[in-house]
Amino acid sequence: MLGAIYIGLSGMNAFSRGLQAISNNVANLNSPGYKASTVSFSDAFNIGGLGSSYSGRNNQFHGAGVRFGAQTIDFTQGDMRQSGGDLDLAVQGAGFLVLSRDGRTYYARTGQFAVDDAGFISLQGSDYHLNLLNASGQATAINIDQLRTNPPSITRNVSFGGNLSTGSTEAVISDIAVYDARGTRHVWKVTLKPSDETPAVPNKWSVTVTDETGAVVGEEQSLQFNLAGDVSDPSALTFSYESENGEQIDVELDFKDVDNFSSGTTSTIRVASSDGNGVGTLTGVTITEDGHVKLTYSNSKTEDLGAVALASFRDPQALERLGDGLFRNNGAPAGLFASKNDGMGTLVPRQIEASNVDLAQQFGDLILVQRGFQASSQVVSISNDMIQQLFGIRGQG
Template sequence: MLQSFYTAFTGLSADKDWLSVISDNIANVNTVGFKAERAVFEDLLSRSLTTFKNGAPVNREVGGGVFVSATVKDFSQGTFKNTNNPLDLALDGEGFFMVKDKSGVTYYTRNGEFRLDANGDLINMLGMKVQGWMLDDNGNLLGAVSNINIPRDIKPKSTSYVAFKEPSNLDSRAPFIEDNPNTANVDESIFNTANSSTFNYVNAITVYDSLGNPHNLEFYFIHKQDNSGNAFWLVYSAIDGKPVEIPAGSDKFAFLKIQFKPDGTIDEANIKGYGKVSSVTNESQTESADDGKFTLSNSPLVPGSVKVSYNSGNKEIFDDGKGNLIDKSTGDVKGTVDYSNGTIKVFDLAGNGNNNDSINVDYEYYDNTESTNSLDPKKIQTAEVDLKNGAAPIELSLNILPLKQVASDFIFYSEQDGNSKGDLMAVAVSEDGTIKATYTNGKVKDIARLAIATFKDKEMLVRKGSWLYVPNVQTFTPVIMPGGVISKVRSGMLEMSNVDIANEFINLITAQRTYQANARVITTDDQILQETMNIKR
């Protein structure tokens, strides 16, 4: 008789635990990343007796009640809530985010409410560090899983690599540029930056020095034809008007000579330096009239190379690469230079009453020397260009192989690897878990990639509160992989609790009724026991 009291009591205890599980689920209906739990009931056996009648077994079993032997987590995915915060993340699929506390313990969570702290570390709302792989400049994973840190700024980087990219094209229908017949050495009159009739196309990209200063890297393209009727192109480049020595070597060449195959691609065996640059130091010239005009011994000149001294060396003016002679102390234009014929005019010496003023000039000029060495179009090294601004000289590696020559409009498209200083402006996360940072200098950089962990048996995870789980065997190793492999990372969203309120209310009603039923059993047992006690009366 007394056994039935205890049997009903186990039902009350089990229902009480079930109500606790249900109430916990309902209470966490708004908890981000929460996974509902389900109570697992197990029956108790008080006694069991098996006998045999006519050779057949007869069982006599009396149960001892019930208890909640376990709770099972429902790891089905919850619905997504849009937050428009790029660092709010949700996993669309399997897996868990990894976070680490200050003592080095790793926890696992589906709650992706993350933010940046003052040091640029990606943390959750408990201050734990989000785990992932940092990336190098090429987007490759660096080392092992570690804290994710997003730099608040990036340092200036000097441009070292410039590449033409498809669909860059030189129009094969472009007219040939003829040499100037009025110049004694026609091969030396191939080019003049101040005269658009001496080149077909010009375009520029911005490059950077080691201090982050921007500079214009200009490319001039000249369509030529040799005496045998073979077409080729000359490419001249300058940084802020100062010529770039391409390729670097003992002889200074001002141009690249490029020939193309019949299919419009670059003939890799026919890329050479063209147009040797020679230097003249302290050449003296005297004007023939009081007009400040002087004609040098060699022409055309190299833009940006001219330095003029006059008034016995007390005055110096410099070529800006655009045909102007500048007083660097004031920035005033003090003269002009014509690169095509070597004519210089100094304003201070014009109309001053002296018919035979003299100047001394340092300059560079072209001749028609052509290199015999073919160059690798994927890696053409230039000499250093010292811009005299306190930054390290710029030295470039050029990749011109993607350049084409077909009957289509001129297109110039290129990339370079330098940048100025930039401050963090925005952070975004792609579906594969790559964290991208946008800086005020316009650079978008892949910084890190989130690590996603999964377990062969997720039931081995133990709740630690605050959205966190840990494996119940610390030596167990989870499967860790980058985002996007087993699940997509949704930025600007959070995974809500997967608790089904309707189902929980049904469970709540069921738990209430079973509790009442077990209570009625105890009442009935009490009444029967009372009747038993009354037998003695």
């Protein structure tokens, strides 16, 4: 009977721990990235020896109650929830985000990230740095402090498009931005007029370029169009100027996409594209749909820092929970990959993976645990009553 009490107590202890696991799952119903723990139990047997239990002569196995089984982590996918952060990130499918802090590596399924004061992309309110894949395929944290400025680029080519009307007496393209090596912005104006050569040459136009001070850049040059309205060779004209540091810079004006048709006195010639830019300052850090970190600058330039690293594990159950949605592994992951590669999941920017706790499952387990605890307590109570009856037996004189 004493053995029955201990067995009943083992049940009460195991079901209490089961209740604790269920309570933790339910409490984390709204914790981003939380993975539910499974509740399981296992039987316990002693081999040989009667102990406090009675056994028949041919029975050497003695029931010793129940144990709370090893908890496993349910890694099924949680729902994706839209968020407003440019650096919020979740994994749809297999894989874990790779984070680092103080030389150690950690893993997460989702996170809300921001650029911290040290210049790293980190989990908000922490110093867990998001890792990207470097050129060697290794995961490393990227500091963007040295990338807050985008260098200037010299303007070498300006392309034009549209129609230069044969009936126009002048066509002017203003506010053409031209940048030198220091990022200084010059504003050019291109003026096209029918050639005044004598004798007159049909469909020939003179091209003059002036800067923001009104000074003429280079020498006047000419464009010739054929009867089909296409520009003849050369279709590009080169104008040179001297920058602030004394360097001579050649800028090619490309007119190959300009037509020469009659459209009255109105021409629609315009700048189609131009290279070069001034100095840019960092205006945004985002994660693209293909899982790359992109920097955006005030000069409209962008820079791709590389792919966010995803880690795969042969046995995710070996991961150790640390709280805050983080995991740790004693060894190296099976591999490091980019989004969508080699059977990995897809990185989903501006979304957070919700907890995968199934309330219906948890409440069902809760009822079973409660009934098990109740039944075990009844065994203890009845065993105690039987012992009390034994103590009440009086010998007959």
